[in-house]
Amino acid sequence: MFFQNMSMQKNILFLLGIFLVLEVYVYQAFKTVYFNQNAKFIYWIPTVLIYGFLLYSVFTFNRASHEYLRFQIVFSTILIFVLPKILVALFLLVEDIFRLFNFGYHYVATENHNYPSRRKFVSLVGLGSAALLAGLVLDGIVFGKYRHRARVVRLKLKNLPTAFKGYKIVQISDVHSGSFQNPKHLQHAIDLINKQDADLILFTGDMVNNYADEFVPFIDLFSQIKSRDGKFAVLGNHDYGDYGDFKTKEEKALNIPQLIEYEKKAGFEMLRNEHRIIEKNGEKLYILGVENWGIAPFPQFGDLDKAAQGVPADAAKILMSHDPSHFDAIVKNHPKNVQLTISGHTHGMQFGIDLKNFKWSPVKYKYPKWADLYESEGKYLYVNRGFGVIGYPGRVGVLPEITVFELS
Secondary structure, eight states: OHHHHHHHHHHHHHHHHHHHHHHHHHHHHHHHHSOSTTHHHHHHHHHHHHHHHHHHHHHTOOGGGTOHHHHHHHHHHIIIIIHHHHHHHHHHHHHHHHHHHHHHHHHHHSSOOOOOOOOHHHHHHHHHHHHHHHHHHHHHHHTGGGOOEEEEEEEOOTTOOGGGTTOEEEEEOOOOGGGOSOGGGGHHHHHHHHHTOOSEEEEOSOOSSSOGGGGGGGHHHHTTOOOSSOEEEOOOGGGGTTTSOOSSHHHHHTHHHHHHHHHHHTTOEEOSSEEEEEEETTEEEEEEEOOOBOSTTSOBOOOHHHHTTTOOTTSOEEEEOSOTHHHHHTGGGOTTOOSEEEEOOOGGGGBSEEOSSOEEOGGGGTOSSOSEEEEETTEEEEEOOOSSOSSSSSOBSSOOEEEEEEEO
16 A cells, blocks of 8 residues: 555656646746736746645545545546646647747748747637636536436337337436435436336446445435336446445445345346346337446456347347447347347546537547447447536536437
8 A cells, every 4th residue: 555655646746747847838828918027926826726735635535435525626626727728738839839930930041030929819819718618617517417408219129019119218327426415406307307207217327436325315316216117227337346445345245235225225126137028918028237348447247148048039129238338349249139229338428519410529439339329230229428427527518318218
């Protein structure tokens, strides 16, 4: 533990050195726009105070304390205060490249050997862009993570029995209950779910960040979710507690059973590499649920063979699998012929552009199938954008989602 702490401190000091260089560079833009004797005090006093707060918070942080709010404040401070300055630095860097070439040209071609000064306009645009980005990040924290939207997906499934034409399924995913402080702030989202009048509720994993007890304050809230044919859930990578800090192996081993019990109190039945049958008028729809299966380093506990055991290959099936990478790796070519897989996990990175005809998020470079509906070899994959947040406690551009499937 001592050597781990020493390594962490060295990394922090290294990052601090980089940030110091960044601050000195960005200060050039600030003093270009606000050129007066008080500029350095206006810039550096808040800067020193903020970095002091960040250093104190990092060095006194205890992973085992479940201090999610404190972590969110630190992470938000970095995103609001440091990230926009990187944008300013990019503006300055482009300007400095042009200044350097301009100086070189005039030095050789003319007798003017003066280095070009900074343009106030460029610094102003850089600072303005940074302020806009900081505003978007702040809006995402205060409002964005609560802007839940219901997305209706009308889907024609092969071999769907007549009794299930018009059947309505609501999917939610990635609640990350530990990232929220007050269950009342999510009441509107639960009301929106119930407004859909669902036949079935499917939850595709990550109910918590690490610890089962994060969900305890939310049991009553999620027990309000209603459906005619039940509520099913699967585990996501965060539900295993692998990112937590447990005192003993025995304590960690109890985490999943506790979470399953808490979700049961909220009315959710956990499917762990198994299936259930929904029957209407003598016809059947199979709901398969697997444990997390992801590309390394994420766990691969999902077993589709086991979940589909005894299920006819030509039957209508919906698979709940937390990580969308499972679809391309195994599901779409599986002999059991799963018509629809529903996943989550990506959150759309909680940041991006999510328009009807244009979608982009940095997460697409890790997960090409990162949000919405995809078709491959006659099989469908739907990736839910997530109900909650993790890491950055907000959403910019990619809003929290409640998916409503209308089958035909």
